[in-house]
Amino acid sequence: MGRPPKGTRPVTDPSLTEDFWRELTGNAEPSQREQFLWLSIDLVRELGLNQFKITTVAKMLGYSVAMVNHHFGSRDGLIAECAxxxxxxxxxxxxxxxxxxxxxxxxxxxxxxxxxxxxxxxxxxxxxxxxxxxxxxxxxxxxxxxxxxxxxxxxxxxxxxxxxxxxxxxxxxxxxxxxxxxxxxxxxxxxxxxxxxxxxxxxxxxxxxxxxxxxxxxxxxxxxxxxxxxxxxxxxxxxxxxxxxxxx
Amino acid sequence: MGRPPKGTRPVTDPSLTEDFWRELTGNAEPSQREQFLWLSIDLVRELGLNQFKITTVAKMLGYSVAMVNHHFGSRDGLIAECAxxxxxxxxxxxxxxxxxxxxxxxxxxxxxxxxxxxxxxxxxxxxxxxxxxxxxxxxxxxxxxxxxxxxxxxxxxxxxxxxxxxxxxxxxxxxxxxxxxxxxxxxxxxxxxxxxxxxxxxxxxxxxxxxxxxxxxxxxxxxxxxxxxxxxxxxxxxxxxxxxxxxx
Missing domain, CATH: 1.10.357 (Tetracycline Repressor; domain 2)
Known part of the structure; x- marks a missing residue:
């Protein structure tokens, strides 16, 4: 699953501050699933789908790509829910x-x-x-x-x-x-x-x-x-x- | 370059008949470069860009992907010229x-x-x-x-x-x-x-x-x-x- 051991927090990208999440989602501490969803929404908006990589999202959130499949089934499942x-x-x-x-x-x-x-x-x-x-x-x-x-x-x-x-x-x-x-x-x-x-x-x-x-x-x-x-x-x-x- | 030895012809996909080329390009025997261009045009029309792979085009024409770079510089160069x-x-x-x-x-x-x-x-x-x-x-x-x-x-x-x-x-x-x-x-x-x-x-x-x-x-x-x-x-x-x- 790529989940880190209990009690530790994943190492996330420094740009993902509470302010970042509040502005993007209206919530300073969204759930892990919402983080995947909204960060993907933000990246596709900026880059377009062709240059959007789920490895980037997972890395920024400090997880492995397996977590995308855990929550959304596949890259297409993630994109469909974002859309x-x-x-x-x-x-x-x-x-x-x-x-x-x-x-x-x-x-x-x-x-x-x-x-x-x-x-x-x-x-x-x-x-x-x-x-x-x-x-x-x-x-x-x-x-x-x-x-x-x-x-x-x-x-x-x-x-x-x-x-x-x-x-x-x-x-x-x-x-x-x-x-x-x-x-x-x-x-x-x-x-x-x-x-x-x-x-x-x-x-x-x-x-x-x-x-x-x-x-x-x-x-x-x-x-x-x-x-x-x-x-x-x-x-x-x-x-x-x-x-x-x-x-x- | 992926070019086969002189005097031999590459093994192409059986769907690429003279009729196929005539209908697509107006010419039953287009040049190698035109074949890459028009077959790509045909595949993108059918599949969309996301599912278009230059490996497919090269394989269908019996060449390696290096031939795409030889003629068009890159996948984007090929697509740009097609567009x-x-x-x-x-x-x-x-x-x-x-x-x-x-x-x-x-x-x-x-x-x-x-x-x-x-x-x-x-x-x-x-x-x-x-x-x-x-x-x-x-x-x-x-x-x-x-x-x-x-x-x-x-x-x-x-x-x-x-x-x-x-x-x-x-x-x-x-x-x-x-x-x-x-x-x-x-x-x-x-x-x-x-x-x-x-x-x-x-x-x-x-x-x-x-x-x-x-x-x-x-x-x-x-x-x-x-x-x-x-x-x-x-x-x-x-x-x-x-x-x-x-x-x-």
Whole structure:
């Protein structure tokens, strides 16, 4: 198991201070399992999946790689659980950003769209994993078995939430509650089936925007004028996405 | 070098017939270098970068891995050159699809957008590499040094081409020539600076759509009704992207 003898503590990397853990996890002394999870989340965000090595995580925490298998079954099991956690946090951040906005449908939808881009860029190496799960895992089957349902639920909850925001804009209301699958199927989809098309258009357009910003731009370092043009295009896109939704 | 003695031929995988090469490269007997390049393109498309091994390519062609380094410097050098080739073919396919459409600005723009989605999905594992070069290479610096300029030129040529199609729609014309950087800066950008915003919106929206279709859907195998909904959303998105461009 690689666990050190009882009563001793593993020798961890000096960067892993209580402040580090508090900032990353909200807890200065997370459990061993949470340490593996959150340190991996942090490293994949920074390095991307290709350069992420479980030997690095284990070494930083003072354990052997066997401990990853003990807690998560495999490298893919660890990554799948990280991805699930990252996506859940991401969708909660989008809801928080929306609820922090001015209480009118347009301001809420704009806040949601802007938060998608900001959060998406903060995800760093995770955007690639979340967007291309099939190509990111050695074995997509392991990833699906471990986290497929939770991940899909989180994804769908998010899609229902944007659709609700679109419908709110169209009808000039502010919904208090978040739609569940039944409300979604029976009320939202029946009331206006095109709302989900606008929602998915917002989803794909912002996903693509994040990709262009964080995926491409970071490599082909651009002159300042191109960066400014890209930022202007992004700002324009947010307005255009909202403006192109017909309201009643 | 791993080269077999003069006069003998390496033992290649039986799947690599003349028909295989003709279909993949247009040439039944490509050079050794082209074989490495195109077989790698084919394998990354099918497997994604994470599961692509240069040992597999070398073994299938009957050489040692040293031959990859001989021709391309490194695994990243090989992948960078593949990515450049893939992107160039992709942008030519988009132009071909546009020029095969009915000669009116709307039909041309629709054909272009649809081709982006179709070609994007056909790229398979390459979409991830093209969208996230920073996270896909062990060393982005090697990739940029080898292919950064060609890749960026191809990317920008493509962006100029969509922008021209947007402007054609807005002005009701069909441009015969493809814009170069000078025409782009002096005529297109001056005539209508928002055309490039519509172009980049089309770019990010379709890039995101391809990602949702090929990246997410393939893993979380969806019930038929969801697949149909996604296809309808995609069809709607093409029309919506074109309809939301103001024409004069």
């Amino acid at each position: 699930e956690r990252v996506h859940q946090n991401y969708s909660l951040q989008l809801i928080d950003a929306t609820e922090a906005a001015e209480r009118n449908p347009r301001a809420r939808l704009e806040a949601y769209i802007k938060a998608r881009v900001v959060c998406g860029r903060e995800l760093g190496g995770w955007t690639q994993v979340l967007n291309y799960p099939f190509h990111s895992f050695e074995s997509p089957a392991i990833a699906i078995a471990r986290s497929g349902d939770a991940f899909e639920n989180s994804f769908f909850r998010n899609l229902m939430f944007i659709t609700q925001l679109v419908l709110d804009l169209q009808t000039g209301t502010v919904s208090e509650s978040r739609p569940d699958r039944e409300v979604f199927a029976n009320e939202i989809m029946r009331q206006n089936p095109t709302a989900i098309f606008h929602a998915s258009n917002i989803g794909t357009a912002t996903a693509g925007a994040v990709m262009w910003m964080s995926g491409r731009m970071d490599v082909f370092t651009q002159p300042q004028e191109i960066v400014e043009l890209a930022n202007a295009a992004l700002e324009w896109q947010v307005q255009h996405l909202v403006n192109s939704i017909p309201v009643s | 450049e080739r893939v992107h160039q073919n992709y942008s030519l396919q988009l132009i071909d699809a546009t020029e095969a459409a009915e000669r009116n600005p709307r039909a041309r723009l629709e054909a272009y957008i649809k081709a982006r989605v179709v070609c994007g999905r056909e790229l398979g594992g390459w979409t991830q590499v093209l969208n996230y070069p920073f996270h896909s290479f062990e060393s982005p610096a090697i990739a940029i040094a080898r292919s950064g300029d060609a890749f960026e030129n191809s990317f920008f040529r493509n962006l100029m081409f969509i922008t021209q199609l947007v402007l054609d729609l807005q002005t009701g014309t069909v441009s015969e020539s493809r814009p170069d950087r000078e025409v782009f800066a002096n005529e297109i950008m001056r005539q209508n600076p928002t055309a490039i915003f519509h172009a980049s919106n089309i770019g990010t929206a379709t890039a995101g759509a391809v990602m949702w279709m090929s990246g997410r859907m393939d893993v979380f195998t969806q019930p038929q009704e969801i697949v149909e909904l996604a296809n309808a959303a995609l069809e709607w998105q093409v029309q919506h992207l074109v309809n939301s461009i103001p024409v004069s």
